[in-house]
Amino acid sequence: MxxxxxxxxxxxxxxxxxxxxxxxxxxxxxxxxxxxxxxxxxxxxxxxxxxxxxxxxxxxxxxxxxxxxxxxxxxxxxxxxxxxxxxxxxxxxKGYRFINYIHPSVVIHDNLKLGENTVLLDHVSVHPGTSIGNSTFICSNTNIGHGCRIGDNCWINAGVAIAGETTIGANTFIGINAAIGDNLQVAEACYIGASTLITRNTAPEEVYVSASGERFPLPSDRFLKFIERPRT
CATH class of the missing domain: 3.40.50.20 (Rossmann fold)
Structure with missing residues (x-):
């Protein structure tokens, strides 16, 4: 431009x-x-x-x-x-060409392979040697390590961390703040829920979700007094 x-x-x-x-x-x-x-x-x-x-x-x-x-x-x-x-x-x-939208805050390395119709929102970090397929949407503040392979049609929500040399199969959804370990194979069409940690390979169409936070049996004002440390 x-x-x-x-x-x-x-x-x-x-x-x-x-x-x-x-x-x-x-x-x-x-x-x-x-x-x-x-x-x-x-x-x-x-x-x-x-x-x-x-x-x-x-x-x-x-x-x-x-x-x-x-x-x-x-x-x-x-x-x-x-x-x-x-x-x-x-x-x-119909004959249309496709653009990618890459927010100006994203650093693009020379050896990044990027498909078309793909979105990288603000403050996404993609390390060298990674490839990202077509029609994949990557939300804000996501970190993708070196040598990863992100398939077509994936959705990666905000705050996700994917360690190096990991493959994410096509059509996979990864929820907010999830973490994927290194050298793993996440198969196609998996659903990885918010704040979920993946440390092993998955099979196609598997679902992984983590437990929600538990309600503490005190109202917020009393809880703050409960955890308040005495000042010295």
């Missing part, structure tokens, strides 16, 4: 009209101009979204031709990421 302050922003089409689309729209505003949103006709309830036209996906190529406008798919992890993967494939079938 040009460094001139008056240079026009590159235009992009954004598939989606839910919370993820809204979030990504606001992340992208400093660096891109969203020319239009698009979703399936049955999902449209208003002619505009966030002040931008929303166009039926069934006719998007006639109004915003693929030769001029690239696209990015802003859909969450619904149906273990399969909806996002299906919309990506459908748009690709």
């Amino acid at each position: 040009s460094s001139r302050p008056d240079a026009p922003l590159p235009e992009v089409l954004l598939y989606g009209n839910g919370q993820i689309a809204r979030m990504l729209f606001h992340f992208m505003r400093p660096t891109h101009r969203v020319a239009a949103f698009t979703v399936d006709r049955a999902l449209i309830t208003d002619p505009a979204y966030e002040g931008v036209p929303i166009v039926p996906f069934e006719e998007i190529e006639s109004l915003y031709p693929p030769g001029r406008y690239p696209m990015i798919i802003a859909v969450g992890f619904v149906d273990m990421n399969r909806i996002r993967a299906a919309r990506y494939a459908a748009a690709k079938g």
Whole structure:
């Protein structure tokens, strides 16, 4: 992108009209101009979204031709990421190119292999030698170690830590603040819940969740007095 302050922003089409689309729209505003949103006709309830036209996906190529406008798919992890993967494939079938959105705070190493239609939000750290597939969404403050292989259509939530040389299979979901050990194989379509520690290989479609925090039998003001240390 040009460094001139008056240079026009590159235009992009954004598939989606839910919370993820809204979030990504606001992340992208400093660096891109969203020319239009698009979703399936049955999902449209208003002619505009966030002040931008929303166009039926069934006719998007006639109004915003693929030769001029690239696209990015802003859909969450619904149906273990399969909806996002299906919309990506459908748009690709219409001839669209895809961009990646990489927040300016992310450091990109020369030997990082990155697919298309992939999102890296703010303060993601990806160490050298890692590869990330197509249509994968990586949320804020995630750390991915050296030599990792992240498959297509994954969703990695905020604060996740993945140690070096680990493989994450396609369509896998990893919840907020989860931790994955080094040199592991997390198979495809696994669900790793929030704050869950993975220390061994997994099989396809397995689910790992950690216990929720327990309620302490005191109200908060009494609890603070209970744990308060005497001052010396």
